[in-house]
Amino acid sequence: MEVFINLLVNGVSTGLLIFLLAAGLTLIFGLMSVLNFAHGGLFVWGAFSGAWIFKETNSFLLAIAGSIAIGMVLGWVLERFLIRPVYGNHVRQLLITLGGMLVLSESIKIFWGPNPIRVNLPAWLEGSYQFDGIIIIKYRVFVIVVGLLLYLALWLLLSRTQIGLMIRAGVLDKEMVQALGINVKGLFTFVFLLGAGLAALGGALLAPYSGVVFAEMGMQYAILAFIVVIIGGMGSLQGSALASLIVGVAGAFMAYYMPDLSLALNMLLLATVLLVKPTGLLGEKGSAV
Amino acid sequence: MSLLKLDNLETYLGQYHILQGVSMSVEVGSITVLFGRNGAGKTTTLRSIMGFNPSTTGSVHYHNQKISGMPTHLISRKGIGYVPENQGIFSALTIEETLNLARAKSTGDAEEKMEWMLELFPDLKKFWRKKSGLLSGGQKQMLAIARAYINGDGLLLIDEPSKGLSPIMVEKLMESILKMKEKTTILLVEQNFLMASEIGNYFYIMDDGKIVHDGWMQDLKDDRETCQKYLGIA
Amino acid sequence: MRGVVHKVPLYWGLAILLFMLLFPFVNDSRSTLILLTQIFIFAIFAMSFDILLGYTGIVSFGHCMFFGIGAYSTALIFNQLDATLPNFILGLVIGILLSALVSYIIGLLSLRLKSHFYAMLTLAVSQLFLVLAEKWRGLTHGGDGFTFSVPDIFKDRTSFYYITLISVAIVFILLKLFTESSAGKVLKAISQNEYRAEALGYKSLQYKLIASVTAGVAASFSGSLYAVSLRFINTNVFSIEVTLDALLMTMIGGLGTLAGAIAGAGIIEFLRHYLSELAMIYPIFERWTIILGFLYIVVLLGFPSGLAGFIKKFTSKKGRKEKKKREVGKAA
Amino acid sequence: MEKILETKSLSVSFGEHDVIKEVNLEIERGKLTSIIGPNGAGKTTLFNLLSGQIAPTKGEIYFKNDNVTKLSVPLRARRGIGRSFQLTNIFPELTVLENIRLAIQSSSKDYYSILPRLSFMSRQQDEAKAAMERCMLSGKEDVLAQDLAHGEKRKLELAMLLALKTELLLLDEPTAGISIEEIPAILEVIENIKKEGMCTIVLIEHKMEMVMHLSDTLVVLFNGELLASGNPKEIIKDQRVQTAYLGGLHRESIKTG
Amino acid sequence: SGDTASSEEETIKIGVLASLTGPLETYGKQTVAGFELGLDYATEGSNEVAGKKVEFIVEDTETKPDVAVRKATKLLEEDEVDFLVGSSSSGDTLALLPLAEEYEKIMVVEPAVADSITGKNWNKYIFRTGRNSSQDAVAGAAAIAEKDVKIATFAQDNAYGREGIAAFKEGAEKLGATIVNEQYADPNSTDFTANIQSIINEKPDYLYIVWAGSNAPWKQLKDMQLEEQGIKISTAAQDIASLKTMDSLIGMSGFSIYYHTLPDNKVNDWLVEEHKKKFDGEIPDLFTAGGMTAAISIVEALKKTEGDKDVDGLITTMENMEFETPKGKMKFRAEDHQALQSLYAVTLEEQEGVDHPVPVLIRELNMEETEPPIRNGE
Ligand SMILES: Nc1ncnc2c1ncn2[C@@H]1O[C@H](COP(=O)(O)OP(=O)(O)OP(=O)(O)O)[C@@H](O)[C@H]1O
Numbered sequence A: 001m002e003v004f005i006n007l008l009v010n011g012v013s014t015g016l017l018i019f020l021l022a023a024g025l026t027l028i029f030g031l032m033s034v035l036n037f038a039h040g041g042l043f044v045w046g047a048f049s050g051a052w053i054f055k056e057t058n059s060f061l062l063a064i065a066g067s068i069a070i071g072m073v074l075g076w077v078l079e080r081f082l083i084r085p086v087y088g089n090h091v092r093q094l095l096i097t098l099g100g101m102l103v104l105s106e107s108i109k110i111f112w113g114p115n116p117i118r119v120n121l122p123a124w125l126e127g128s129y130q131f132d133g134i135i136i137i138k139y140r141v142f143v144i145v146v147g148l149l150l151y152l153a154l155w156l157l158l159s160r161t162q163i164g165l166m167i168r169a170g171v172l173d174k175e176m177v178q179a180l181g182i183n184v185k186g187l188f189t190f191v192f193l194l195g196a197g198l199a200a201l202g203g204a205l206l207a208p209y210s211g212v213v214f215a216e217m218g219m220q221y222a223i224l225a226f227i228v229v230i231i232g233g234m235g236s237l238q239g240s241a242l243a244s245l246i247v248g249v250a251g252a253f254m255a256y257y258m259p260d261l262s263l264a265l266n267m268l269l270l271a272t273v274l275l276v277k278p279t280g281l282l283g284e285k286g287s288a289v
Numbered sequence B: 001m002s003l004l005k006l007d008n009l010e011t012y013l014g015q016y017h018i019l020q021g022v023s024m025s026v027e028v029g030s031i032t033v034l035f036g037r038n039g040a041g042k043t044t045t046l047r048s049i050m051g052f053n054p055s056t057t058g059s060v061h062y063h064n065q066k067i068s069g070m071p072t073h074l075i076s077r078k079g080i081g082y083v084p085e086n087q088g089i090f091s092a093l094t095i096e097e098t099l100n101l102a103r104a105k106s107t108g109d110a111e112e113k114m115e116w117m118l119e120l121f122p123d124l125k126k127f128w129r130k131k132s133g134l135l136s137g138g139q140k141q142m143l144a145i146a147r148a149y150i151n152g153d154g155l156l157l158i159d160e161p162s163k164g165l166s167p168i169m170v171e172k173l174m175e176s177i178l179k180m181k182e183k184t185t186i187l188l189v190e191q192n193f194l195m196a197s198e199i200g201n202y203f204y205i206m207d208d209g210k211i212v213h214d215g216w217m218q219d220l221k222d223d224r225e226t227c228q229k230y231l232g233i234a
Numbered sequence C: 001m002r003g004v005v006h007k008v009p010l011y012w013g014l015a016i017l018l019f020m021l022l023f024p025f026v027n028d029s030r031s032t033l034i035l036l037t038q039i040f041i042f043a044i045f046a047m048s049f050d051i052l053l054g055y056t057g058i059v060s061f062g063h064c065m066f067f068g069i070g071a072y073s074t075a076l077i078f079n080q081l082d083a084t085l086p087n088f089i090l091g092l093v094i095g096i097l098l099s100a101l102v103s104y105i106i107g108l109l110s111l112r113l114k115s116h117f118y119a120m121l122t123l124a125v126s127q128l129f130l131v132l133a134e135k136w137r138g139l140t141h142g143g144d145g146f147t148f149s150v151p152d153i154f155k156d157r158t159s160f161y162y163i164t165l166i167s168v169a170i171v172f173i174l175l176k177l178f179t180e181s182s183a184g185k186v187l188k189a190i191s192q193n194e195y196r197a198e199a200l201g202y203k204s205l206q207y208k209l210i211a212s213v214t215a216g217v218a219a220s221f222s223g224s225l226y227a228v229s230l231r232f233i234n235t236n237v238f239s240i241e242v243t244l245d246a247l248l249m250t251m252i253g254g255l256g257t258l259a260g261a262i263a264g265a266g267i268i269e270f271l272r273h274y275l276s277e278l279a280m281i282y283p284i285f286e287r288w289t290i291i292l293g294f295l296y297i298v299v300l301l302g303f304p305s306g307l308a309g310f311i312k313k314f315t316s317k318k319g320r321k322e323k324k325k326r327e328v329g330k331a332a
Numbered sequence D: 001m002e003k004i005l006e007t008k009s010l011s012v013s014f015g016e017h018d019v020i021k022e023v024n025l026e027i028e029r030g031k032l033t034s035i036i037g038p039n040g041a042g043k044t045t046l047f048n049l050l051s052g053q054i055a056p057t058k059g060e061i062y063f064k065n066d067n068v069t070k071l072s073v074p075l076r077a078r079r080g081i082g083r084s085f086q087l088t089n090i091f092p093e094l095t096v097l098e099n100i101r102l103a104i105q106s107s108s109k110d111y112y113s114i115l116p117r118l119s120f121m122s123r124q125q126d127e128a129k130a131a132m133e134r135c136m137l138s139g140k141e142d143v144l145a146q147d148l149a150h151g152e153k154r155k156l157e158l159a160m161l162l163a164l165k166t167e168l169l170l171l172d173e174p175t176a177g178i179s180i181e182e183i184p185a186i187l188e189v190i191e192n193i194k195k196e197g198m199c200t201i202v203l204i205e206h207k208m209e210m211v212m213h214l215s216d217t218l219v220v221l222f223n224g225e226l227l228a229s230g231n232p233k234e235i236i237k238d239q240r241v242q243t244a245y246l247g248g249l250h251r252e253s254i255k256t257g
Numbered sequence E: 001s002g003d004t005a006s007s008e009e010e011t012i013k014i015g016v017l018a019s020l021t022g023p024l025e026t027y028g029k030q031t032v033a034g035f036e037l038g039l040d041y042a043t044e045g046s047n048e049v050a051g052k053k054v055e056f057i058v059e060d061t062e063t064k065p066d067v068a069v070r071k072a073t074k075l076l077e078e079d080e081v082d083f084l085v086g087s088s089s090s091g092d093t094l095a096l097l098p099l100a101e102e103y104e105k106i107m108v109v110e111p112a113v114a115d116s117i118t119g120k121n122w123n124k125y126i127f128r129t130g131r132n133s134s135q136d137a138v139a140g141a142a143a144i145a146e147k148d149v150k151i152a153t154f155a156q157d158n159a160y161g162r163e164g165i166a167a168f169k170e171g172a173e174k175l176g177a178t179i180v181n182e183q184y185a186d187p188n189s190t191d192f193t194a195n196i197q198s199i200i201n202e203k204p205d206y207l208y209i210v211w212a213g214s215n216a217p218w219k220q221l222k223d224m225q226l227e228e229q230g231i232k233i234s235t236a237a238q239d240i241a242s243l244k245t246m247d248s249l250i251g252m253s254g255f256s257i258y259y260h261t262l263p264d265n266k267v268n269d270w271l272v273e274e275h276k277k278k279f280d281g282e283i284p285d286l287f288t289a290g291g292m293t294a295a296i297s298i299v300e301a302l303k304k305t306e307g308d309k310d311v312d313g314l315i316t317t318m319e320n321m322e323f324e325t326p327k328g329k330m331k332f333r334a335e336d337h338q339a340l341q342s343l344y345a346v347t348l349e350e351q352e353g354v355d356h357p358v359p360v361l362i363r364e365l366n367m368e369e370t371e372p373p374i375r376n377g378e
């Protein structure tokens, strides 16, 4: 029983962490139909800058805020120079953001060197709670809380405001939306910055989670985020959240009960979902085929 | 009083010189019809007004205010509604969502306009929650017109609305446009001479990127020669 | 006549081939030979990718799996049996058959998916192959890999150079014929308007299958050559970087041209080589990956159809001007 | 009289909405049948059913007395059902000639040959030229389809259908968006096809002058149901057709024209 | 031209292959720096052995086997090097082994660790100054295993991890310990708590970890409070960059391969001093010492042959050759040319003014104790 609870808690918190990463991508991928491979690059930048700011200032909140800001600045540059010329063309988006990814990951090394960097936590998040046999790491609780809050905020933004609608329409016919008096360019930039900020936040929060960050993690997490977004169904925030939880929890349980298969778990999940329900768990009907 | 004034517009698409000095004006409360062969530049004229294909020289004035050079969304917010040639349907959005979107930056009383449009085109109400992409050709056209009307209030630019509509729909559309005329000004691109001549007040004929003829609609109907020469109507 | 025989590119192609055939006589630098051999091998791989992406519009993120299947088949045969030519053929054929089978099954299951979904699915499957190679340690020795010996004719750098060069030429010709064939034309049509192609009586799934099997087979062939060139194999051949390389090469060279893929392989490998050489002298080039990344972005933004597209545009502009002149002349 | 196509209580519904209801349609070989009906009546949907783009919820389709209800789009095309689309639908980045050649290739059953055959290609070339000539597209061989003017794209669609050598042509508003001067040209192409008597044509059109001019049979679709079918002159006198479809504007013009 | 030929004859060329870009670039750069210092030291600054000039040429393998092969071929054919040294990754190194055999040139492997280099894939031209996985494992076992000790293991699910644990198990069981649980985790995983949980359930005395690379589980081990539950952690104290990530393991006992304060000998003293001089006060690291060792081994061999480059002669000389290195005394075992060497049982301690946990010596595990099984006969 303790094992079960431990696995569950850890799985859920890993899941929500993955959700933070995937949420930015869902927004960009789902709403604007932009395949942003550089998302992983923003994520690493968030992780490194968060760790660095925390080390310099010793303020965790500042670290988070700073990394989000840096993520957004980079996101702006990406949107302005790489993505804007290729809106609406999936193949080119994929290819061009791949270039962005290369540059972002490699440039990490210019600033922080090629070695992995250790990341610390503020004292108030250190340690764990223990109730006979059940160990719950404090920071994971924190991540769970942040993840849930962010989910709520995004959900409100998308369902309670017209932004979601405008963006979806903008993707379908950019000119026509402009003709309705809506500033599509500004809107797209906004969403992209939001996504970039989320990616950076995900990075900043992941860094203390695993304790080390390294430049190569970008690609790895870009792929993970894509997997989650597709399993959940493109553009569906709920889908991404669900998929993140599944990936997190299944990962925890598989690693415990079937460690031999855990290496292949995410890919098996993805393959199964795509073959059985190509639109993803909560994806729109007919969007995948 | 002229509401919209085009002054010597020159527009290039790629290397092609499409509009070669287009000047025209649209009077408040009128229906002005733009005729011309395929490829004459009618659509391009409307797109230049909307700022999609900005002209290189010349100017567009709306309410005596220069709007050429402004970004499209600001032009739209001046109160200009646009129905594009290809209808510009948001295929994955429902009618409800589309019209809500039209309301977002609408000028004037959006509620009232919305109600009136639903009254005018009951089909829209009937398929309220349906994806626009699944509508029939005619239904899409109605949606596009309703969307433009709800969005703007001063001027409607409509590009070939009768395309693909059944005779009775064309007739209904004519009636609707005539009704709309009481509340707004309309610049219409149309191939259906029968329809356009019925409802238009003034007309321009374009050929090869230039205005080659203009005048009052009543006069055109009697002007066999012009009809023959530019519109291919015996 | 458009589309069947382009005379000018044909002469160019022959000239380049001739130059490459004579190259070992004028330059005896072994490492240049190896670099060129490497380029030829990746050119085949990039061409196979071009069949998918450039001609059929299929984005695959798992193309390395066929490269890997070919490489492992050859490597394992040499590891288990003697280093003889027939065994090479055996490995090659096994790789090709396996790749054909795998690409057929994957295609059948998933080619109905839209581009990016298909891309992710192929990524997933290729990663499963990576896991398989890692886990089946008894056979593959996992990530560390193993070495093996190859027939002497492959050991000799010059003869292997010629083998790969001729392979490129043959694969190029075969694939070119394929793209110019009826089926090839249909592929192009499908990539532009699948719906319409179906209404003309073409079963698009079957054509995509043909394309993906063809691409898989060619990729497997290049993988076999790769394994032979290294005499060593490890799970790297299944890594996503291999796929990304093919992507960079086809993009930079120009999609849907085959020749572009060859040029792209050359450009990328040469750049890598020289930038990393430069890094030995000027430390500022140490981060040459960034330079490569930037270059890639610039090419994508500035010349979206790659080098081949650029040349085509350039020459066709010239052609058009000349044509115009002629017309003017006639009129006068 | 010989039926080339027949539907038996063909129905389709999308969710709650019944779009085609129990349609029993018979198309006579060699004749031109026009389908008219208000917007949203289900005309395009009916075409989609016939050519296989969507599957019926109920009923069967017989083509030359074979049940083709379950066949896929390409298989039906191979049997001889060709169609054009309400919005132009071509291969934008191929040249006009290549567009047409694709159709020829399909009609000559050259589906899967993966090596080019020169003799076949030059024969294709000739056939393509012939089709272009009939559709008045000569001289545009090497133009990319996307660069054609709207009217020319329409003609290209017709040329492709001709090259496909189908026995049954389904034309969905071939003159939509064509300027008045160009309509006669398209009309002429269709008339020529009809005269040559090679294929049976089913036409969806809203331009009544054209419909009356061309049709042998007129079918009226209303709200997904077959309202009437038969001799055009008779049909348009039908009161229901008048009120449901034609409205006031056309009453005059048709009577006189 | 006869002149140049003879001066060519007089020069000894060494090709050094290392990852100078990519994820392993720190390793590669250390190797190169160490190699240069090693030449300096062994030739006493003259860069000459037995009157012959010694030159070395560095090439970047980019941690890609194909690039490694190309660069090595260039070294062998164009620069006509007499020795190869390298490389930073096991994959690259394995790909190079056949070249050494083909060109009949000695290759000194440093610092790649895969057992198969001196095992299944070995050929007689291969000498390894770096320690191999099995030596690590034997040392790891020697540091903690004794009768009736219960040990759980945790490693990355790849060749490095699996190989390391297999060798450790063999060594530990020989010493009477029992392995109660073996966990392997996806090297790319974010979350290792499930594996750790499973280990906790077995209540072992020790947890032995084999881990290389960035994504290390140290933080989570601490979060899961292993120490508090009476489970002692043991692993290798590797290079400084990894030590920097091992904050949460302070107090653990394990083993070290090299730390600048550990081997107390004059070669190491020289290295530390010169390195600090040359690199702005920086201390030498694991692979710096490795690079130096490789250089020393070559120069020592050449000294013994009096500059004779004859390969067979060199091989005979090098087999069983003992030489002093910054990592202590080493000896190339005749059977598989693996250098036997001391490793160090240590605990990690916090030290004033040092930004990483410092391995502090408990006892030296001498070269007999850490001798790995011979595996090239299979
Ligand atoms: N993107 C483009 N690039 C180059 N030329 C274009 C482009 N778009 C349109 N054209 C050309 O511009 C000319 C004018 O086009 P426009 O669409 O304005 O004509 P139109 O009068 O609306 O015709 P139609 O009645 O067919 O709609 C045509 O000759 C057309 O081929």
Ligand SMILES: Nc1ncnc2c1ncn2[C@@H]1O[C@H](COP(=O)(O)OP(=O)(O)OP(=O)(O)O)[C@@H](O)[C@H]1O
Binding pocket: B134, B135, B136, B137, B138, B139, B164, B166, D014, D017, D019, D037, D038, D039, D040, D041, D042, D043, D044, D045, D046, D086
């Ligand atoms: N895939 C679909 N899903 C749901 N409803 C559909 C679908 N396709 C068509 N419809 C609906 O079926 C009805 C008939 O549409 P159809 O396109 O057949 O009309 P039509 O007769 O061709 O009209 P038009 O003359 O305007 O082109 C419309 O109400 C449309 O909304």
Ligand SMILES: [Mg+2]
Binding pocket: B042, B043, B044, B085, B159
């Ligand atoms: Mg137009």
Ligand SMILES: [Mg+2]
Binding pocket: B136, B137, D043, D044, D045, D086
């Ligand atoms: Mg229709």
